[in-house]
Amino acid sequence: MVNKLPLSGETVIFTSTKKSEEPYELVRQLGGNPVSYPLIRTEERVSVNDDERMMQTRNYDWLIFTSQSAVAAFHHKLKRFKMDVQDYELRVAAVGEKTAHALERIGFRVDFIPDVFSADVFVRQFNPEGESLRALFIKGNLAGTLISTELSLSVDEWTVYETLPEVSSAARIVELVKDTTSVTVLFASPSAVTVFTEHVAPKIGWAGYTIGAIGHITKRALHRMGAPVHVMPETYTLPELVQTLAGSKGRN
Template sequence: MPEQLPLQGETVIFTGTPKSVDVFDLVRQYGGEPYSFPLIQVGEIEDSSDEERLKKSGAYDWLIFTSQSAVHSFQSKMKRYRLKAADIQSKIAAVGTQTAAALEKIGFQVEFIPTVFSADVFVQQFKPEGATKLNVLFLRGTLAGSLIREELPFHVVEWTVYETVTKPQSIISIVELLKKRTDCTVLFASPSAVQVFVESAVPIVGWSGFTIGAIGHVTANALKKAGATVNVTPETYTLKELVNALARRKEEIQ
């Protein structure tokens, strides 16, 4: 770390739910003060058809996971119905190294990860050798887009395994911080979080007076479409690299 801490005095607000405290520690190492106020909250969707769908999941050629939330919800169902990764012979595709790590932690071997961690790049690069007709299962959340189903040239079945709801208290807390603190950064990890912020916080605090960071071009585009200037985006789409990119930017303008 540099001797002069680039985030000294900076309030760094995470609007997603970090799966590890490492990113908070990284902010502190750079001299900043991290806050976690997730704008959305995810929870597993339980249904009477879960056991049957879970047992049939191994019949698909590929299972596709685009988030750690989907992995955790799928894992909960596996535990509930006493199914192990070894019982599922499907190949596994993951969008992102963190999603892949979550899958490997529960016993799966991930065989495909796109070079850029987003669904639009995934559908361009997911071309298994010799595959003409594949049956794939996409494990998704309630706010997932239709890109994977519509753009992949295979038979895609969707299984919505988790739901996303807003957290009003987080909005109140973020607005209060932005009003009190002069040096603030707000980090966005999904278009869903952007949408909540636009609807609930922007009418009060606007887009000026704080630094804006985004993971990925899809989230960045959502911010730009909403009228925001995106100051920081990392080359690798992870929270850790977003914090590193923020530190580099602050160091450059000091």
């Protein structure tokens, strides 16, 4: 018999910044209780030469985005300097459907998305044709170097946002895990894993609750810290992670 509410009685903690209600509503539909305790927050990086950098962005052949936060920060700069997406005669690459949708919402057409929503897969699959192509990687301060160093075309970087720890959530997670019978903690980035390791794990350890990772990079970060990973989706999105969690709980 199929369990229609496989997350019944389960408290599901999201440790990433809330960008959409979809995964939370999905947890509710599956019988669970979603809680948002982000361990990181993002802030736009503002510089005195932002206006000049924004004008230069139109001179590239490709813009590359790997996160919704990068899209949001770029959009703020577009509006601040009264620039129009329609003025861009270039192509756009996105790592992930959510990032692509964020770009489309502000008016860009997305020309390339990798099969797996991860930077290491992106650099293997992104091979645009043409000589002397130039790309601009619009990123956060914690982005890795793969995209900048491993692509065949010339890549410049522009850091448009900062990822900062949100330590205030740590005590709430500790209390919830200690006081709740059945808990799952979901991780969407290595940054959240780092904050959890420093401020939560010393007080509750890595056992007694379910751990979910949105992709293999985050899974690898958890394993480096000595943590198990019980669920990981094939498609690296939060709704798919929730569905994978529900499938796991439904079999128990």
